[in-house]
Amino acid sequence: MSLLNHACIPSALFTHPDFHATGKRSVEGSMILGLFAGGYQYLSVRKALSLVLEHTRHRTTYHQIRKTFEYLVNNGWIIPIDKGSYFRYLREDKTVRIASTWEMTDKFKSVCLQSDKFYKSLSSWRNRKAISFDINSITVNTSSYYCDWERILPESNDTITFISSLAKLENNTVFFDRKTALEEYYRGNIKPKGAMPAYGKTALKYYPLKTGRLQSDPHAYLGKALVPFITPAEDKKLKYGTLFSLDFSSQELRLLASFTGNGQLQRDVKYEDDLFDIIYYRLPQYLKDVMKNIKSHFYAITYGSNGQSLTKDLHEKTGAPINIANSLAQSFFREIDRMYPEIKRFQRKIEQELQSKGHIKAPGGVVRVAGDDDGITTKNKVNKNYAHRTALSHYIQGGGATVTRHIVTESVNLKHCRLHIPIHDGFVFYTTGDIDLAVQEAELMMKECASKVAGDINMPVKMEWKRDNNGLDYF
Numbered sequence: 001m002s003l004l005n006h007a008c009i010p011s012a013l014f015t016h017p018d019f020h021a022t023g024k025r026s027v028e029g030s031m032i033l034g035l036f037a038g039g040y041q042y043l044s045v046r047k048a049l050s051l052v053l054e055h056t057r058h059r060t061t062y063h064q065i066r067k068t069f070e071y072l073v074n075n076g077w078i079i080p081i082d083k084g085s086y087f088r089y090l091r092e093d094k095t096v097r098i099a100s101t102w103e104m105t106d107k108f109k110s111v112c113l114q115s116d117k118f119y120k121s122l123s124s125w126r127n128r129k130a131i132s133f134d135i136n137s138i139t140v141n142t143s144s145y146y147c148d149w150e151r152i153l154p155e156s157n158d159t160i161t162f163i164s165s166l167a168k169l170e171n172n173t174v175f176f177d178r179k180t181a182l183e184e185y186y187r188g189n190i191k192p193k194g195a196m197p198a199y200g201k202t203a204l205k206y207y208p209l210k211t212g213r214l215q216s217d218p219h220a221y222l223g224k225a226l227v228p229f230i231t232p233a234e235d236k237k238l239k240y241g242t243l244f245s246l247d248f249s250s251q252e253l254r255l256l257a258s259f260t261g262n263g264q265l266q267r268d269v270k271y272e273d274d275l276f277d278i279i280y281y282r283l284p285q286y287l288k289d290v291m292k293n294i295k296s297h298f299y300a301i302t303y304g305s306n307g308q309s310l311t312k313d314l315h316e317k318t319g320a321p322i323n324i325a326n327s328l329a330q331s332f333f334r335e336i337d338r339m340y341p342e343i344k345r346f347q348r349k350i351e352q353e354l355q356s357k358g359h360i361k362a363p364g365g366v367v368r369v370a371g372d373d374d375g376i377t378t379k380n381k382v383n384k385n386y387a388h389r390t391a392l393s394h395y396i397q398g399g400g401a402t403v404t405r406h407i408v409t410e411s412v413n414l415k416h417c418r419l420h421i422p423i424h425d426g427f428v429f430y431t432t433g434d435i436d437l438a439v440q441e442a443e444l445m446m447k448e449c450a451s452k453v454a455g456d457i458n459m460p461v462k463m464e465w466k467r468d469n470n471g472l473d474y475f
Contacts, residue, residue, distance in 0.1 A: 006195040007034035008182065010115035014125060018075045027058040028068040030122045036078060036104055037112050039185060039196040044100050045069060056121065079103045109186040133179035134200065134236070145207035145217075152208050154365035158409070165409045166206060169419060173233035174220070175201045180237070181229040184472065190225040197222065201233050204421070210373075211394055212366035212401035214408070214422055221423055228467045230421060232430050242435050242468040246442055247426040248403075248450065249460040250275050255399040256302060256343065256392075258454040259363075263342035269457055282339060287332055290318050294332075301336055302343065302396060304389035350391040355382040360391055362398020363453055364405065399453050400425055406449035416441045426464065439463065 009030050013019050019029065032048055049065045052058055072078050082101040104112075117130040124130075146163050153159040176197055184190045197219070206214040215221075220230055228243060235241050248254075257269040272278045276295050280288065291297070297310045307329035314325035337344055354360040358376075359369045368390060370376055375386035404422055411419035417431035417438035427446065431438035443461045450459035465474045 006038035006040055006198060007031065007120045008038040008112075008118040008131060009034035009120070009122070009125065010037055010112045011117040011119070011125070011130075012111045012115040016111060018077070025060075025064060025068045025071065027056060027122050028052055028060055028065055029072060030125075031056075032068060032072065033077060033108070034120065035195075036102060037108070037118070037182070039182065039192045039194070041103070041192075041194070042101055056123070076105050077108045079105055104186075109188070112186045113183065133177075143205065145205060148208055152212060152366050156365075158405075162405050162409045165412045168412055169408060169422075170203065170205055172418070172420070173201060173203045174421070175231050175233045175236045177229040177231050177236060181226055184229075185225075189472070192225045193223045196226060206422075208366075209401075210366075210368060211362065211397035212364055212405070213397060213424070214401070214404060216421070220421055224464070227421070227423060227428065228465055228472050230428075232420065235430075235432075238468050241430055241432040242438075242466060243420060243428055243430055244435070244439060244442075244466040245426055245428045245464040246439070246446060246461050247464050248446070249462050251400055251403070251425040251450075251459065252299060252302075252396050254457050254459055255396055255454055258457040259395060259399070260340075260342040260346040263340065265340045265342060266457070273460075279336075279339065283332070283335055287328065287335065290314060290320070290328060291332065297332065298336065301333060302347070303393040304385075304391075307333060347388075347392045350395055351384075351387045354387045354391045355384070358382055360394055362395050362402075364398055364402030366394075366398050366401065368394045368398075402453050403450050406452055407446060410445050410449055414441060414445065435466070 013030070013033065019026070019033075028048070031052055032043065035043060045062060045066050048069075049060065049062050052060050052065070069078075073080060079102065080100070081103050118133075119125040119130055146167075149163055149166070150159065153162070178196055178198075178200070181190070181192075181196060185192060202218055204220055205217045207217060209215050220227075222230070227245070231238055231243065232241070253265075253275055254269050257265045260266065268275055268278055276298065279298065280291075280294055283291070283294075291314075297305075297313070300309050307326060310329040310332065311322065311326045314320055314328055315322055318325070320328065350360060354368075354370065358371065359367050361367045370382045370386060370390075373386065373390070375383050375390065377383050404425070407427060408419065408422060414429075416433050417429045420428040420430040422428075427442070429438065429442050446461050447459060463475045465472060467473070
């Protein structure tokens with residue numbers, strides 16, 4: 001989809017004296033500002049040039065686009081957060097290009113909030129063809145993914161009832177309330193990580209990933225900032241009901257504890273509320289000084305990381321040379337091995353299973369075949385690096401996917417609410433009744449479904465946010 005589908009040029013912009021001063025660069029300026037107003041945050045001079053040349057009859061140059069960016073910055077429309085670079089360290093022997101990152105100023109946001117209409121381009125404004133946010137046409141993917149589900153799931157009654165329940169979930173059309181999301185963005189209440197989708201009313205279908213997780217089509221996993229604005233099509237502005245999101249607390253870590261058996265991790269899961277705070281507390285001081293958020297790096301270990309992402313993170317955030325950053329990363333890995341030796345034992349066990357059999361089966365029955373992922377060497381053996389990266393990751397993700405499928409199956413029995421959208425290990429529900437009863441019912445269902453996979457391991461459920469006619473609240 002073209003970036004121009006995300007452009008939202010505010011009507012008040014065209015009467016603002018600072019914009020009039022752009023003169024011959026008004027086409028470039030309006031297009032660039034329209035993308036930022038639409039939620040887009042990453043744009044290079046070269047990309048902006050290609051968009052102008054591709055989608056308008058206006059002729060411009062790299063120099064003129066660069067001057068337009070400079071003008072927009074100097075006149076207080078946008079702020080450069082990261083001007084980007086062609087090269088930045090990923091590892092000692094690898095480089096990557098980083099895109100330019102920008103942020104709207106309060107001045108620009110106020111102009112957007114004052115506007116009653118938005119346009120996709122300067123020509124659409126001249127022709128008075130404003131964007132219609134209340135898109136009623138249904139975007140429907142008529143393809144059914146049920147055959148794909150039957151292919152990866154075992155033949156069983158559980159599979160039959162899951163597909164039946166999934167069909168009922170897919171019958172609920174949704175609406176992306178882009179206008180309200182943009183208003184919240186301009187007010188500074190949310191910070192989207194990417195461009196907002198252009199669709200309005202749509203029917204979500206769900207296809208299986210290799211782990212058995214559900215992936216929506218069209219894409220609805222928009223990040224925590226935007227998901228609250230995907231509403232039921234029959235209640236677009238939530239005048240009659242409430243959306244609320246429930247999430248498992250540290251689901252992947254707790255599933256891992258159930259798989260590894262009796263050990264320190266299982267004891268911590270049983271007695272400690274905030275597992276990552278406990279792990280952080282046990283680290284030596286020199287690691288605490290340089291590592292503030294360990295959650296993603298802990299999970300990277302369980303997914304077969306060799307420390308590359310942590311090395312990069314330490315290098316960029318602390319300024320430490322690559323070799324020092326890598327030494328710190330390896331020290332962190334050793335500390336986790338010391339705390340929880342059962343993780344490595346279990347990881348080696350299922351890696352050996354994958355290498356010897358050429359495939360691995362996750363809880364729930366989804367099989368991962370090395371040959372399907374190019375994980376076979378020229379000698380027709382499973383690549384050791386592939387097994388290290390894949391085995392434990394597939395097992396944990398497969399376990400989480402099984403919990404999700406159980407929730408989809410059981411959701412048809414809910415009486416005080418309905419499942420709206422499943423998102424990874426989080427679930428959005430919709431209710432027109434008593435919110436407390438609805439939350440209690442949904443929480444109980446989620447915990448019961450988790451226990452089918454994790455056994456006696458406690459799987460706490462927390463509310464992330466609630467949105468109704470009075471607005472959006474985070475918890």
